Each structure stands twice: as structure tokens, then as C-alpha cells.
Amino acid sequence: MSAPVETEDETGTPDGTPQQELRSYLWGYGLSLLLTLPVFGAVAWDWLPRAALWWAIGAAAVAQVAVQFRFFLHIRLKGQAKEDLQLVLFTALILAMMGGGTIWILHNLDGRMGGP
Amino acid sequence: MTLSGFLDAALGRLDWNALPFWEMVAHPSASSIINGLIASGAAGVMVLGALVTVWALTRYSLWGALWRDWLTSLDHKKIGIMYIALAFVMLARALAEASVMRTQQAVGLGGGFLSPEHFGQLFSTHGTIMIFFMAMPFLTGVINFVMPLQIGARDVAFPLLNSVSLALTAAGAALVMASLLLTPFSIGGWSGYPPFTETGYSPDVGPDYWIWAVTLSSLGTTLAGMNFAVTIYKKRAPGMTMFRMPLFCWTALCVSILMIFAMPPLTLATSMLALDRYLDFHFFTNTGGGDPMLYANMFWLFGHPEVYILILPAFGVYSEVISTLSGKKLYGYTSLALATICIAVLSFTVWVHHFFTMGQSASLNAVFGIATMLIGIPTGVKVYDWMLTLYRGRVRLGVPMIYAAGFLMLFVIGGATGIVLANPSLDYVTHNTLFLVAHFHNMLIPGLLFGMLAAYAFWFPKAFGFRLEEKWGRRAAVSWIAGFILAFFPLYGLGLLGMPRRTVAFFEPAYLPFTLVALAGAGLVLFAFGCLVAQLVVSIRERERRRVPAGDPWDGRSLEWSIPAPAPEWNFAVLPKVETRDPFTEAKEQGRAYRSPEDYEDIGMPRNSAVGPIVGVAGFACAFGLVWYMWWLASLGALLGLGAMLARGFVRDTVRVIPAAEVRKAHEGWLAMVHATPRIPRHEENTPANLGHAIPASQEEQ
Amino acid sequence: MNTETGRHPGLNLGSGHAEAHGEAEALVFGFWVFMMSDLVTFGLLLATYVTMLDNLAGGPGPKDLFELKPVFIETLVLLTSSLTYGMAILSLKHDPGRRVQPVLAWLGLTLVLGLAFVAMEAKDLHALLAKGGAPQRSGFLSAFWALVPLHALHVTAAALWLMAIVAQVWRFGLDTPVKTALLRLGVLWHFLDVVWIAIISVVFLGGLA
Known part of the structure; x- marks a missing residue:
């Protein structure tokens, strides 16, 4: 296709510097851990009543999926x-x-x- | 290891009982002999056909050509043609089965000659073949051949995957054929409902044949759908925006999306049934916490979108045929495209209407009943658009147009009966009767088969460079239409009289006149198929009189008619730049057609690959091994397939470059020939004067 | 090619890899489509699992069978493997000397994590059998065994593919087919995270809550 010019990544912004991209991956990793650990804790130690727990699990899962799409799958x-x-x-x-x-x-x- | 131990391991549960004549030899009786003779005759015809093919290939030393030019070819046109050839072979078998069933029901008052098991196998293979190994390969083949040409591409996005898809479908078809010789096939119908198809009720190999044949076809179809969708998204010629695509490409796109999303539930349903049968899982069993209703749900999650997978490509074909053979641009293009999208999306919302009677609540049924009726709206839009395209057009009643005319009338009747069935309370009355059988044949024969046969007549010259003979073609088309009416309209009556479907015998004399008429219709349909064979033979023999080398025999409107017939390997010497809908018509009208391009470039085409045929053989071996519990064969097949794919990753030399000079020579030669070819008006298009150089409709003397 | 949307989804190789882009575009988009088809499979298996929750047939249920701790560790391993895969792509993209070693090192680490996940999963399933949780026991267990091991099977297949790609790197270096294969495997690898999150939320966390 075209010659290697100032390429843009799919965000429409210029490809980040290696540092920026690294930071993006680390953010994604951090956020996904943040959305995982408390839920496991809540289930393990019964922090919430059952119905509330289910809602929390569901919300965390949806957020987690969004994080995965945003930071790792770049959608x-x-x-x-x-x-x-x-x-x-x-x-x-x-x-x-x-x-x-x-x-x-x-x-x-x-x-x-x-x-x- | 003892000999018998070795044989048990090698042959699994395969033994003499599998042979179709074994039962009549072992336990001779009038019934077993009649059924045995019919089954052996069918197996004999198949074996004979295979032997004759092998002999002919050897006699005329065609094995090399078959391997090089066809089986390993990644050319989308050749793959499309092979799909269609497969469809015709399978159509022959399924039609023969249909005729035997019609004969049985015509004499079935109080008995008949077929055993219930034999009848059960007939309707199961007939349905399975017609859907998965006739209709699907036919439409996949037509899309494969036509769509890349229409969007101005040189091939599909993934040529190798295309070959693999074909191989998987062919492997599934081969498995169904194998069940003729090594019996029995399933008697559980084309939908294979458990718990009947569970080991408890069907311990034999029948459902396993069905499971693996359908699974292979389903995988092949999923891959084909992905390939087509990506091709349409990523491979369109410059300027070919979505809303400039010929309508057939819109239907192809929607069909591919349906294939991508509707095939997984089928693969799941058959796989879960397989887990039940092979490993004693409890998905669909009556006991152990299984739930057979889950299967019905899963199967029809696939099954309803499948209906539109079958019908939409024909809608596309009719749009092209009606517009071209009326010499008019398609009326309401945008509404047709939007209606196609609507139908595709709505098709995911109506699956419950296949099991209204399963026991869910009335309000749930009502939701799906209303959704079903909604589909009538975009479909109605389409019918009006087609009629308005015909309106004041200069209609030529060629073979494709005869099919289209038959379709328009019959499909509306079938659609009306569909609206009847969409009402759950009426469905309760007609459920599982021949009314339903009449309805879906009424949708699928005019709405699928006629469309595919129209496509076959319409694009045949583009594939092979000569037109099909007209007279046999007309006989075939008219006999198909009349035969269909005779064979299936009585079934509406029988259904309303309460005759259940899939019944081997009946005891109500009032049914008899209807079954006799239906038999006559089946005879006419067989005659129609014979006409198609005769047409092909005559056309090939007299091909020199029907050559259309200039490539435009019907005054075509889209890009595929702007290239030679047969189309060259690279399709387009230079990728076309598209500025409008019906680009070729506009080019002809403005005198821009058949111009030499400014420059030629090297063209890279995919090299042949043996991966497709290898995966096909591997898939067949694996499935066959699973059916007969030959675990060594199943593992061998699986490893072979996996190995072929891994090995392919190490092949780097996948592109063959065709030098610009070669392309220039071929293309300039063709252009010179076109300019020397006399142009003919439309009323001469079925005469030897038609060399494929058309006077555009707008320039003809009025 | 339609120019407006000329960029494929997912990971991009970045500047200096233009020759890979054209090919990657259709390939990666095609692989996305495949993944979405696969996602429907997993979605329906999850729906099946939910409808089968009460079909215990007198057998053990979620609370009798599942343990949180191994699932927790597996989740961490899988999430971390996604990060290491991302690191492999970053060094493919940005390594100043276009060296192979950092890419291979990150891929190797990813492979180890992937295989560790599969091994732990296998151990869990084995433990399940010991507790009377065989798939033949009930509809519920059948649904479980169709869902969770299918995910593990996907991870295994991804690991196998990764090994095949590493072998290709060893044979051909980091050429365009290898790069596009890495892009597609990346989509699969991260996608398996998404599926795993759905599985733990519905099956394990939801079942033990």
C-alpha cells in the first residue's frame, strides 16, 4: 500500500511512542486486575448479600470485557x-x-x- | 492380538449387516427382498457411477488435469463450478429418493411396498441432502463464481480457505453417499431430533452418519461465509461502494453474515448430540437431567436463518435476471438492499415458529408469531420492486426469465401459506402435517432451486464460453414449474385433511387422489431433471454454434459481462474503476466499453495447493472412522488435517506472478476480437449470431 | 480497496511495516470475523449452562464442586499472559535493532503462562472427577464440561499455533507472514481472556456467590 509515513494507529492519533503504548498495555493490565481481585474477594468472604453480589459480578464482568476490548484488542x-x-x-x-x-x-x- | 481382536479394532462396528442386501439374504421375506433390492439398486448405481468415472478418467488420462486444473486450483470460478457440480450430483440422488417416496405414498393406502425404516431413511437423506448438499453447495457455488466478478475482484479474500470449505462440504456429501453402501443412514429426519436420535432409541450408525455429515457441511459453510463477507468488505474494486454493488452482492453479503452467525448453533447442536451418543453426556436425553427441548431450540436457532441463507441468493439472482432481461435498471435498488438487510436481521428473531407446539406459553408464541409475520413486509417490498422492474420493460422470455416468472407467482402463494403458519393457533392445526411440507417446498423450490437454475442458465456462458441450448432449457423450466405445482399443491390439501408428514402408509381413502396427483407431479419433475441433463449434453456437443467469446451474451449490466467468456484466470486485466451502478451498461451507452487500458501491471494469483483436497480426505476419514468406531482412522484423519494446516504455515511461495506482457497480449487480443465481432440486437440473442457482443437496449431501434 | 477504512482492527504493527499492512488488513479482519463466530458458540454454551443449572439429576451442584482459589490463580495467569503477549507485539513493533530475541523471549513467556493455565485447568477437571463431577452425571455437568474444557482446548490450540509461529520465526525470521500470523494469534489470545471472564463470572463466581 502506501509508503511507511507518519502512520496513525486505529485511534486516529499518531502511533504512540513505545513508552505510551507500553503505558497503555500496563493500564489495561492494571484495570483488569482491579476489576478481578475485589470480585473474587467479595465472593470468597461474602462481603455482600447474594443478589448484590451477582450484580457486582455482572457489572465487573462487563467492565472487564470493555477493558479487554479497549486496551488489548484495540477496539x-x-x-x-x-x-x-x-x-x-x-x-x-x-x-x-x-x-x-x-x-x-x-x-x-x-x-x-x-x-x- | 488375535485375528478377531485385530478385526474388531480395525473395523470397529462395521460388519456384513451394513451391506444393503445382507438383510434380504439373511432373512428373506417379501418385504425384506423388495426393500433390499431397492437399497442395493441405489448402492449399485452409485458404485457403478463411481467406477465409470474412475474408468473414464483413466481411459482419457484425465487424472493429472483433474488434480492440476480443478481439485488443487484456488481459482474462485473453478471452486464455484465444482460446488455446483456437487450440487447437481446430489440433486439427482435426492430427486430419485423423492420419487420413490411419492410412489410409496401413491400406493400407500393400507401398506405400500417400503418398510418404515427404509421410508425413514429416504426422507432423512432426502432432506439432509437437499438442504446441506444440494442447496448449500449450489448457492455457495453461484456466490463463489459471480460475486468476485461483480465487485471487480480477482479472487476471494482467502483462496485457500475457499478450497478447504469446498473440501469439507464435499467430504460431508461423500459421507452421505457412503451410507448408501454401508447402511443405514439415520431415520430421524433432516432435523435429527433427540431423544429419538439418542443411543437409547437409535443405537445404530444412522444418526452418527447424519451428525458428522452435517457437522462437516456446517464447518465448511461457516468458513465460506467468512470468506465471502471479508471479500465483499475488503476486495471491492476502486469506486465500488456498497450501494453501487449489484443486488446479488448485497444478498451474498447478507447470506455470508447469516452463515457466520447461524452455523455455530448447528455445529453446537450436532456436537452436543455427538457427546450424548459417544460419551454418555446428558444434553438431550430424557433422563439424567437432559433436556430434548434444548435441542429443538438450538437447531432452529440455526434453522431459521438457514431458510434465508437458502432464499436470499435466489432473490439476488432474480434481481439480476429480471433487470437484465427486461433491459431496465433495477427498480427500487435501495429498498431492495434495505429489505435484504431487514430480512437478514429479522431471520434471527423468529426461530420459535418451528416449534410453536412444544409447550411454551401463548404470549411467548405470540411474540415470535408477530416477528414472523413482520418478515412478510420486506419480502413484499421485494416482490413489488421486481414487478415494477418488469413493468414497461422489454422483457425477453429466456430460460432464466421463465424461472423468474414462475417464482414470482408461486412464491407469493407460498408466502401467503407462511403467514397462515405464522399464526400459532393455526399452526397448532397444521403442525407436522403435509401442509407444512407443501409450504416449505413451495418456498424452497421456487425460492431457491428455480433461482439457482436461473443462475445456472444465466452465467453458464461466462463460465464456459458458450450458451446453453434453449429448447431443452425451456422444457426443463416449464416442467419444473408444472411438476412442482402438481407435486406439492395436493400436499396442502392432504395437510388440511390431516395427513401427517413422514408417514409411510395411511388408511384414509380420501387421501388417495391427492397422492396420485402428487406422484404425477414427481414424474414431471424427474422429466424436468432429464431435460436439464439433455440440455447439458446437447449444449456441449453443439458448443461451437453457441460460443460467446466477446463475453456479453445478454446485454449485461454489471462488471462480469465486461470481460471475456470464459473469464480469464485473473478476471480483470486491469481492475475496473467504478463510478455508478450498472457500470457496464453505462460504459456501453457512453461508448466507453471495450477500451484498451492505459497500462498493464503484473498480476499475482494464488498458486495451486493440495491442502484443500487433503483436508477433505482427512475430514472424511475422521468422520467415517467416528461413525463406525474405527478410532485409528478417526485419529489418523484428525492428525492429517491438523498436519496439513500446520505445514501450510511453512509455505512461503504462494503467489504466481503473471507478467504484464502476458496479460496485455491476452487482453489486447480479446479486445481486437470484440471490435471485429458484429453487434447483435436482443431478439437475436438465442441464435448463433450471438457472439457475445450486444447492442445496449437503449440503442436498439424501437 | 475502500480507502476510508483501510486499517485493520486490533493490533497494528506501526511504522516501518507498511508492506505487512495491506495483507494484514484482510487477514486480521477475517480472523476477527472468525472470532465473532466462535464467540456465538461460547455464548450459546453459556446460555445452555444457565438453562441447565437446575438439571442436577440428584448430582452435585456448583457449591459442591467448584473452588475459588485455583480459578483465581488461573485468571491471574491468563491475564498476565495477555500482557506478555502485548509486550511481544511491542518489541516486534519498536525494537530498535529489529532483533528477534526480545520477541521470542516474550512469546516464550506467554507460551509458558498459557501452558501453565492449561495444566492447572486439567488438574481442576481431574479433581472434579474425583468429587463425582463427571459429565455423565447430569445435564448440568454435561453443560459444564462442554463449556470450560472447550475454552481450555482453545488455549491449547492457541499455544500450538504459537509454537508453530516460533518455528516459522526460527526458519524464516520475522517476515510478513509471521507478523500477520502474530497479529491474528494476538486477537485469539486476548479474545480467550474475554471468554474466560464470561466463564468465571457465570460459572465460578456466580455459582459460588
Whole structure:
């Protein structure tokens, strides 16, 4: 394709210096640990009531997935090729329909059979 | 190790009982002899066909050519053609099976001649083959051949992967064929519902054949879908924006996306069933915390998008055919593209309508019933767009247009019955009756097969350089349409009379007239298939009279008609620059067509690779070994496939460069020939005067 | 090629690797598509697991079977391996002398972590069997055994691929096919993190909460 010029990375900003990129990876690693450790602690030592715990686990998981996409897989909301983000979002939509539908239908059937 | 121990390990559970004639020899009775003869006859035809093929290849020393020019070729056009050839072979078998079933039901009042097991195998293989090994290869082949040409690309994004996809599909087809000789196939239907297909009820190899054949096809299809999607996203010619693509490419894109996301549930469903059968898991068993309903859910998560995988490419073909053969630009292009996208997305929201009667609540059914009816809206938009394209066009009733006309009328009827079935309360009445069988054949024969046959007639000259014979083509098209009506409209009646599907015999005399008419229809369909064979034979024999070297026999509108027929390996001597929809029509009208490019460049094309055929053989060996518990063969196949892929990573010399001078010589030679070729008006397109140089519709004398 | 969106997703090689970009674009995008297809597989297995939660058939449930500590260690190992993989890519991109050794060192470390993850996972599964948690025991356990080992199988396959790439580096150096293969493997490697997070949240953390 084109000659090696001032390349931009997918954020639309010039490729970071090695230090900046290293810092980005370390941030990602730090954040993912931050989202992991407390949840494990909360489950191990029952810090929260059960329902609250489930919500916390879910929220941490969603945040964690976002961190992984942002810092390691380099999928961002702005400035990059649109089809990648579209692809990920479309997959999320399909997953929500298929997974959510499956759980809904099977749960519904279970209920009408008087449970297992 | 003793001899018998060795044989047990080598042959697994394969023994004499697997042979189709063994039962009638071991336990002769009227029934076992009739069924044995039919089964052995079918196996005999297959073995004979294979032997004749091998003999012919040897006799005319074609093995080398077959290997070099076809099996190891990564050319998307050749791979497409091989897909379609596979589809025709499988179509022949599945049609024969359909005829036997129709015959059985025509004499089935109080008995008939087939055993229930034999009948069960027939409808299971018929459905499995028609969906996975006829329809899917056919449409994959057409997309493979046409789509890169239409977007102005030299090949698909991943040529090797393309070859691997074909090999996996072919391996699955070979497995189904193998079940003719080493019986039995599954009697669990094409959808393979457990718990019937669990070991408790079907301990034989049948469901295993089904599982692995479908799994191979599913993997091949997933890979093909990814390949097409990336090709459309990344390989379009300069200026070919999404909304300049021919409509067929839009349908191809939506189909690939459906393949990418809808095949995983199928692979999962078959794999989980395999885990149940091989390792005693409890996914779908009645006992041990299994849940058969989970299978129905998973299967139709795939199954409904699959319906649109089957039908959308035909929509694309009809769009091209109707527009080209009316000499008009496609009416409502944008609405057609958007309707295609709508259908694709909605197809993921309706799967429950395949099991309305499973027991979920009425409100849940209502949600999916309404979603199902919604699909009628974009589909209706399409039908109107096609009709308005025809309106005031200069319509030529060539073979593809006959199929398109038949489709337009029949598909609307089928769609209307679909709206009936989408209502859960009405579905309760017709569920599992022949009404449903009539409905989906009404959608799939006009909505898939006719489209593919239209595509076959339409693009054949681009693939081989000569037109197909018209008269046999018309006979085939008209017989297909009439045969379909006769064979399937009675089934609506039978369904409303309450005749269940998949029934070997019946005891209600009122059914008889309907089954007899349906038999006549099946006969006509067989005749139609015979016409297709005759057409091919005649066309090949008289090919010199039908050559269209200039490449544009139908006054085409998109890029594929701007190149020679047959298309050169590199498709485009110079990648075209696109500025409009219907770029070739505009170029012809403005006198810009057939101009020499300013400069030629070297072209890199993928080198042949044996990885595809090796993976195919490995996949077949692995699956066959799993079916018969020949663990050594299964492991060998798996290792071979894995080894081939790892080894491929070490191949660096994958591109063959075609020098610019060679491209220039070929292309300039062709251009000179085109300029020397007389242009013909549309009414001469089915005469030997048609050498592929068309007068554009707008310039013809009115 | 459509110029507007001419950059592939995921990791980029950065300046000085322009020749790799054109090829990488379609390859990496294709691999993303493959991963998304795979993600649907995992998503449906998770949904299956959730629907099977009560199908114990009198057998053991999550609280009888799962332990938090090994899962915790495995999670740390996997997350760390993602960081080391990123370091490998950074040295591929930025090493001033275009040396092979730092890349190989980071890849080697990643491989060790990946294999350690698989080994720990295997040990866990073995322990599960000892507790009566065989997949044949119940629908619930079948769903578990389809989900968690499939992830471990993916990690194994990724490790195998990594070894094949290292062998290619040894044979050809850091040429374009190796670089694009590393980009794709990177997508797989980080993607397996995402799947693992979903698995621990639903299966282990959710089950033990």
C-alpha cells in the first residue's frame, strides 16, 4: 500500500511512542486486575448479600470485557475503521437475541412443566 | 492380538449387516427382498457411477488435469463450478429418493411396498441432502463464481480457505453417499431430533452418519461465509461502494453474515448430540437431567436463518435476471438492499415458529408469531420492486426469465401459506402435517432451486464460453414449474385433511387422489431433471454454434459481462474503476466499453495447493472412522488435517506472478476480437449470431 | 480497496511495516470475523449452562464442586499472559535493532503462562472427577464440561499455533507472514481472556456467590 509515513494507529492519533503504548498495555493490565481481585474477594468472604453480589459480578464482568476490548484488542468507539466496531456490536446483538431467547424459552418451558 | 481382536479394532462396528442386501439374504421375506433390492439398486448405481468415472478418467488420462486444473486450483470460478457440480450430483440422488417416496405414498393406502425404516431413511437423506448438499453447495457455488466478478475482484479474500470449505462440504456429501453402501443412514429426519436420535432409541450408525455429515457441511459453510463477507468488505474494486454493488452482492453479503452467525448453533447442536451418543453426556436425553427441548431450540436457532441463507441468493439472482432481461435498471435498488438487510436481521428473531407446539406459553408464541409475520413486509417490498422492474420493460422470455416468472407467482402463494403458519393457533392445526411440507417446498423450490437454475442458465456462458441450448432449457423450466405445482399443491390439501408428514402408509381413502396427483407431479419433475441433463449434453456437443467469446451474451449490466467468456484466470486485466451502478451498461451507452487500458501491471494469483483436497480426505476419514468406531482412522484423519494446516504455515511461495506482457497480449487480443465481432440486437440473442457482443437496449431501434 | 477504512482492527504493527499492512488488513479482519463466530458458540454454551443449572439429576451442584482459589490463580495467569503477549507485539513493533530475541523471549513467556493455565485447568477437571463431577452425571455437568474444557482446548490450540509461529520465526525470521500470523494469534489470545471472564463470572463466581 502506501509508503511507511507518519502512520496513525486505529485511534486516529499518531502511533504512540513505545513508552505510551507500553503505558497503555500496563493500564489495561492494571484495570483488569482491579476489576478481578475485589470480585473474587467479595465472593470468597461474602462481603455482600447474594443478589448484590451477582450484580457486582455482572457489572465487573462487563467492565472487564470493555477493558479487554479497549486496551488489548484495540477496539475503540471513535476514529477507527467502522466495520470492526460494527462487527462487535452486531455480534453482541445476535448473542443477546440468541442467548437471551434461549434462556427465556427454556425457562418458560421449565415453568410450565412444573420445574425439573 | 488375535485375528478377531485385530478385526474388531480395525473395523470397529462395521460388519456384513451394513451391506444393503445382507438383510434380504439373511432373512428373506417379501418385504425384506423388495426393500433390499431397492437399497442395493441405489448402492449399485452409485458404485457403478463411481467406477465409470474412475474408468473414464483413466481411459482419457484425465487424472493429472483433474488434480492440476480443478481439485488443487484456488481459482474462485473453478471452486464455484465444482460446488455446483456437487450440487447437481446430489440433486439427482435426492430427486430419485423423492420419487420413490411419492410412489410409496401413491400406493400407500393400507401398506405400500417400503418398510418404515427404509421410508425413514429416504426422507432423512432426502432432506439432509437437499438442504446441506444440494442447496448449500449450489448457492455457495453461484456466490463463489459471480460475486468476485461483480465487485471487480480477482479472487476471494482467502483462496485457500475457499478450497478447504469446498473440501469439507464435499467430504460431508461423500459421507452421505457412503451410507448408501454401508447402511443405514439415520431415520430421524433432516432435523435429527433427540431423544429419538439418542443411543437409547437409535443405537445404530444412522444418526452418527447424519451428525458428522452435517457437522462437516456446517464447518465448511461457516468458513465460506467468512470468506465471502471479508471479500465483499475488503476486495471491492476502486469506486465500488456498497450501494453501487449489484443486488446479488448485497444478498451474498447478507447470506455470508447469516452463515457466520447461524452455523455455530448447528455445529453446537450436532456436537452436543455427538457427546450424548459417544460419551454418555446428558444434553438431550430424557433422563439424567437432559433436556430434548434444548435441542429443538438450538437447531432452529440455526434453522431459521438457514431458510434465508437458502432464499436470499435466489432473490439476488432474480434481481439480476429480471433487470437484465427486461433491459431496465433495477427498480427500487435501495429498498431492495434495505429489505435484504431487514430480512437478514429479522431471520434471527423468529426461530420459535418451528416449534410453536412444544409447550411454551401463548404470549411467548405470540411474540415470535408477530416477528414472523413482520418478515412478510420486506419480502413484499421485494416482490413489488421486481414487478415494477418488469413493468414497461422489454422483457425477453429466456430460460432464466421463465424461472423468474414462475417464482414470482408461486412464491407469493407460498408466502401467503407462511403467514397462515405464522399464526400459532393455526399452526397448532397444521403442525407436522403435509401442509407444512407443501409450504416449505413451495418456498424452497421456487425460492431457491428455480433461482439457482436461473443462475445456472444465466452465467453458464461466462463460465464456459458458450450458451446453453434453449429448447431443452425451456422444457426443463416449464416442467419444473408444472411438476412442482402438481407435486406439492395436493400436499396442502392432504395437510388440511390431516395427513401427517413422514408417514409411510395411511388408511384414509380420501387421501388417495391427492397422492396420485402428487406422484404425477414427481414424474414431471424427474422429466424436468432429464431435460436439464439433455440440455447439458446437447449444449456441449453443439458448443461451437453457441460460443460467446466477446463475453456479453445478454446485454449485461454489471462488471462480469465486461470481460471475456470464459473469464480469464485473473478476471480483470486491469481492475475496473467504478463510478455508478450498472457500470457496464453505462460504459456501453457512453461508448466507453471495450477500451484498451492505459497500462498493464503484473498480476499475482494464488498458486495451486493440495491442502484443500487433503483436508477433505482427512475430514472424511475422521468422520467415517467416528461413525463406525474405527478410532485409528478417526485419529489418523484428525492428525492429517491438523498436519496439513500446520505445514501450510511453512509455505512461503504462494503467489504466481503473471507478467504484464502476458496479460496485455491476452487482453489486447480479446479486445481486437470484440471490435471485429458484429453487434447483435436482443431478439437475436438465442441464435448463433450471438457472439457475445450486444447492442445496449437503449440503442436498439424501437 | 475502500480507502476510508483501510486499517485493520486490533493490533497494528506501526511504522516501518507498511508492506505487512495491506495483507494484514484482510487477514486480521477475517480472523476477527472468525472470532465473532466462535464467540456465538461460547455464548450459546453459556446460555445452555444457565438453562441447565437446575438439571442436577440428584448430582452435585456448583457449591459442591467448584473452588475459588485455583480459578483465581488461573485468571491471574491468563491475564498476565495477555500482557506478555502485548509486550511481544511491542518489541516486534519498536525494537530498535529489529532483533528477534526480545520477541521470542516474550512469546516464550506467554507460551509458558498459557501452558501453565492449561495444566492447572486439567488438574481442576481431574479433581472434579474425583468429587463425582463427571459429565455423565447430569445435564448440568454435561453443560459444564462442554463449556470450560472447550475454552481450555482453545488455549491449547492457541499455544500450538504459537509454537508453530516460533518455528516459522526460527526458519524464516520475522517476515510478513509471521507478523500477520502474530497479529491474528494476538486477537485469539486476548479474545480467550474475554471468554474466560464470561466463564468465571457465570460459572465460578456466580455459582459460588
